[in-house]
Amino acid sequence: MKALPFLFAALVYAGSAGAQTPAPQLTQEQAQQLMARQMQVMAATFDYRHSRLGFDETVTALGAAIARQGWKPGPIHDAQAAMAKSGAAAGKRMKVLEACPAGFNDQLAKASQGKLPPHPCRFTVFEGQDGKTYVMRLNSAFIAKGIEGEAGKMMSFIGADEDAILKGIVE
Numbered sequence: 001m002k003a004l005p006f007l008f009a010a011l012v013y014a015g016s017a018g019a020q021t022p023a024p025q026l027t028q029e030q031a032q033q034l035m036a037r038q039m040q041v042m043a044a045t046f047d048y049r050h051s052r053l054g055f056d057e058t059v060t061a062l063g064a065a066i067a068r069q070g071w072k073p074g075p076i077h078d079a080q081a082a083m084a085k086s087g088a089a090a091g092k093r094m095k096v097l098e099a100c101p102a103g104f105n106d107q108l109a110k111a112s113q114g115k116l117p118p119h120p121c122r123f124t125v126f127e128g129q130d131g132k133t134y135v136m137r138l139n140s141a142f143i144a145k146g147i148e149g150e151a152g153k154m155m156s157f158i159g160a161d162e163d164a165i166l167k168g169i170v171e
Contacts, residue, residue, distance in 0.1 A: 044142050047162075049170035051125070051133040055093050058125050058133050058169060065165040066099040066123075074098025074121070092127035099123065099165075104158060112151035119158060123165075135170050137162055 026034065051058040059076065066073050079094040100121030108116055124136045141159030144152050 045139055046136055047139040047142075048134060048136045049166070051135050051170055053133065053169060055125065055127055055133045058135060059095050059097065061169050062097055062123055062125065062135070062165065065167075065169065066097070069161055069165050070101070071099045071161070071165075072102045074100070079124075079126075092129075094124065094126035097123045097125070101158065101161065104154070108151060108154050111149070111154055112147075116147070116151055119155075123162075135166065137166075 053061055063073065063076070075098055077096040077098070079096055080091055083091055098121055100119065104121070105118040108119060119140070120138055122137065126134055126136070128134050139159070140155045140162060144155035144159055146152075147155055
């Protein structure tokens with residue numbers, strides 16, 4: 001028990017020594033390449049598709065598809081109304097549909113031993129600057145590729161379910 005303070009001090013010292021190590025210097029070209037790769041990963045993290053339907057029809061079709069898939073539907077948030085209420089200038093229409101398989105996040109937490117955050121379980125329907133309707137969601141299938149074991153399988157499962165929900169609605 002007397003060794004505990006010394007162990008703690010050694011860990012703090014080792015951590016501070018590592019924190020003071022200067023970062024490697026990148027050339028401008030290397031920094032640009034790194035930023036481009038990061039942007040590609042961020043873009044792949046979200047699935048962003050054009051809807052075959054109008055705005056209201058997309059929201060209705062998604063709600064019906066979520067129910068057919070057996071997912072537990074949650075509330076539909078009117079993001080445009082919330083922004084207007086907070087004083088933002090009137091924007092394009094946007095609604096967020098919450099939906100997730102019953103108990104999915106509890107199962108994901110157990111499978112990942114608490115290391116993964118909860119899945120957001122949302123579909124966002126919005127009007128783009130071009131006036132067309134789009135649907136955006138977290139790209140669970142892409143994320144699953146970086147996760148091993150049961151948690152990765154669960155993310156693949158939810159990605160396949162999301163694809164089934166979007167089938168016939170998006171291009």
